[in-house]
Amino acid sequence: MSRPLRRVVLVDDHDLFRAGVRSELGSTVEIVGEAASVLEAVPLIKELDPDVVLLDVHLPDGGGQSVIVQVAPERPGVKFLALSVSDAAEDVIGVIRAGARGYVTKTISAEDLTEAVHRTADGDAVFSPRLAGFVLDAFRSGEATADPELDQLTSREREVLQLIARGYRYKEIAARLHLSARTVESHVSAVLRKLQLSNRNELTRWAAQRRLI
Amino acid sequence: MLAGVCSGIGDRLGVDPTLVRLAFAFLAFAAGAGIVAYLGAWALLPAPGEPSVSRRRRIMGTVLLIWAAILALHGVGLAGSLVWPLALVAAGLVVAAGSVSFGLSAGAARAVAAVLVFCGVLVFIGENTRGTATTLLAPGAVAVALILVLGPWAFRLARERDAERAERIRTQEREELAARVHDSVLQTLALIQREPNDPRRVATLARRQERELRAWLYPSTEPAQDGTLAGAVDAAAAEIEEMHGVRVEVVRTGDAPLDDRTRALVLAAREAMANASKHSGVAEVSVFLDADTKHVALFVRDRGSGFDPDSVADDRRGIAESIRGRMERVGGTARIVSSPGEGTEVELELPPEAGE
Numbered sequence A: 001m002s003r004p005l006r007r008v009v010l011v012d013d014h015d016l017f018r019a020g021v022r023s024e025l026g027s028t029v030e031i032v033g034e035a036a037s038v039l040e041a042v043p044l045i046k047e048l049d050p051d052v053v054l055l056d057v058h059l060p061d062g063g064g065q066s067v068i069v070q071v072a073p074e075r076p077g078v079k080f081l082a083l084s085v086s087d088a089a090e091d092v093i094g095v096i097r098a099g100a101r102g103y104v105t106k107t108i109s110a111e112d113l114t115e116a117v118h119r120t121a122d123g124d125a126v127f128s129p130r131l132a133g134f135v136l137d138a139f140r141s142g143e144a145t146a147d148p149e150l151d152q153l154t155s156r157e158r159e160v161l162q163l164i165a166r167g168y169r170y171k172e173i174a175a176r177l178h179l180s181a182r183t184v185e186s187h188v189s190a191v192l193r194k195l196q197l198s199n200r201n202e203l204t205r206w207a208a209q210r211r212l213i
Numbered sequence B: 001m002l003a004g005v006c007s008g009i010g011d012r013l014g015v016d017p018t019l020v021r022l023a024f025a026f027l028a029f030a031a032g033a034g035i036v037a038y039l040g041a042w043a044l045l046p047a048p049g050e051p052s053v054s055r056r057r058r059i060m061g062t063v064l065l066i067w068a069a070i071l072a073l074h075g076v077g078l079a080g081s082l083v084w085p086l087a088l089v090a091a092g093l094v095v096a097a098g099s100v101s102f103g104l105s106a107g108a109a110r111a112v113a114a115v116l117v118f119c120g121v122l123v124f125i126g127e128n129t130r131g132t133a134t135t136l137l138a139p140g141a142v143a144v145a146l147i148l149v150l151g152p153w154a155f156r157l158a159r160e161r162d163a164e165r166a167e168r169i170r171t172q173e174r175e176e177l178a179a180r181v182h183d184s185v186l187q188t189l190a191l192i193q194r195e196p197n198d199p200r201r202v203a204t205l206a207r208r209q210e211r212e213l214r215a216w217l218y219p220s221t222e223p224a225q226d227g228t229l230a231g232a233v234d235a236a237a238a239e240i241e242e243m244h245g246v247r248v249e250v251v252r253t254g255d256a257p258l259d260d261r262t263r264a265l266v267l268a269a270r271e272a273m274a275n276a277s278k279h280s281g282v283a284e285v286s287v288f289l290d291a292d293t294k295h296v297a298l299f300v301r302d303r304g305s306g307f308d309p310d311s312v313a314d315d316r317r318g319i320a321e322s323i324r325g326r327m328e329r330v331g332g333t334a335r336i337v338s339s340p341g342e343g344t345e346v347e348l349e350l351p352p353e354a355g356e
Helices: A014-022 A038-048 A064-071 A089-098 A111-119 A129-138 A155-165 A170-177 A180-195 A203-207 B005-013 B017-029 B033-044 B055-075 B080-097 B107-125 B130-196 B197-217 B231-244 B260-279 B318-329
Strands: A006-011 A027-033 A052-056 A079-084 A104-105 B245-254 B285-289 B295-304 B333-338 B344-350
Touching: A006 A014, A006 A038, A006 A111, A006 B033, A006 B318, A014 A027, A014 A111, A027 A038, A038 A052, A038 A064, A038 B005, A052 A064, A052 A111, A064 A079, A064 A089, A079 A089, A079 A111, A089 A104, A089 A129, A089 A180, A104 A111, A104 A129, A129 A180, A129 A203, A129 B245, A129 B285, A155 A170, A155 A180, A155 B285, A170 A180, B033 B055, B033 B333, B055 B080, B080 B130, B107 B130, B130 B197, B130 B260, B197 B231, B231 B245, B231 B285, B260 B285, B260 B295, B260 B344, B318 B333, B318 B344
Parallel strands: A006 A027, A006 A052, A052 A079, A079 A104, B245 B285
Antiparallel strands: B285 B295, B295 B344, B333 B344
């Protein structure tokens, strides 16, 4: 499959991890810059204006969130994909609410990571099974909310998330639900939007713990 | 205006020096207290540019200030029987608080202060022996005097003890962390270095270590305890990882209590994980548990070789008995979706219990 070359900046404080990602990523992804801290990352991303930033959630001088917050207003075209070893829901939800287009764990295979970079660059949301689990949890209860449009998942969205949590890829989900791949992607993007904008209690609590609001 | 004392005080206290000058002028009428106080303040305040004043000037200044206070109290019409004891107590407090500035050791300062305050109290009692009100007041005065002198000292002791305790807790935490890192992480790294040529073993060791560390670092995301369904699923996944050297990724939402039905589900799930590990030929198995108190669903999926469920070989009979049979006996269902080359998914479901 011929795909456009994606320019990527890699932000992670572990040299070994950066080296690993650099050597693994396919030929359709070019690492144009690397940074090990928030301080290095912000000017570098503004200068290079890459398609995608692979962003570690934990950096020595702050979270990946602070990179997003400082870069996004000036470079709205740059997409962020969070990459972390953390399993803590507040880390995951926090970075998504700051504006990341998705979240994958560092144990992801090289092939899947390449795929995730392309999907992020295309403006789609990237949900790992674990993120799907967190979101299902967060939107679980049918509590009455101020804005049902934003605060609740449709049954179709729930179905898609459950399949992601079960380890299905988008294409497999499309085949199983008799939808087009594009429709599956739009459902996932809708969930991402809800995740970023909803004021549901669970989400607000996570966001507050991370001092995002 | 004479020696810049008023503006110096004003500076220190952050008030307009004019106000300070007015206060001194007013005090000057109270038996000349203002003049004595001015001299005392001059002795105590360092000249601009000098860091501090000499010990002799400090003592002199303090004495002058106390003298000014005595004069002022007399000036406003208080009797000597009240003023002198007050002056002695004040001197005692000043010594206790300022031991360092006077070049005294803390112990000596406390002794001098106690003597001064005690004398003050004695004078107070001696001067006021007539009249019941004052005799009643005397013991109270002694108590107040003791609290004033010993209070700050006791307070400091308590604070030191708190600080010591906090330090001890910090040390304990550090030791606990060191012990954990030593027992687990360092041991694992040592093992990995000894067997670098067995990738499967290395992966298993690393994975086990990761699981342990995670459970410790993120206890809030691992609420699963023994005794709940989620905990049992986690434990089963860990066992399978350990036995077969594959990675079992468990994602779960919700939880349910562990009873006969959910226990059967865990055993069936464990069997499905074991099958996937043994037969699929891939290194990762995905498990998703979706549970609440009424309905439980669990999915075990691999992207491996798959098989044709209709032509299950004899040695795969395990599926029929240990997965399907188990689920059906507790009123649940098991569905196996697989085709060659497409991987396998086992879906286990427990509907709400009849009668609920």
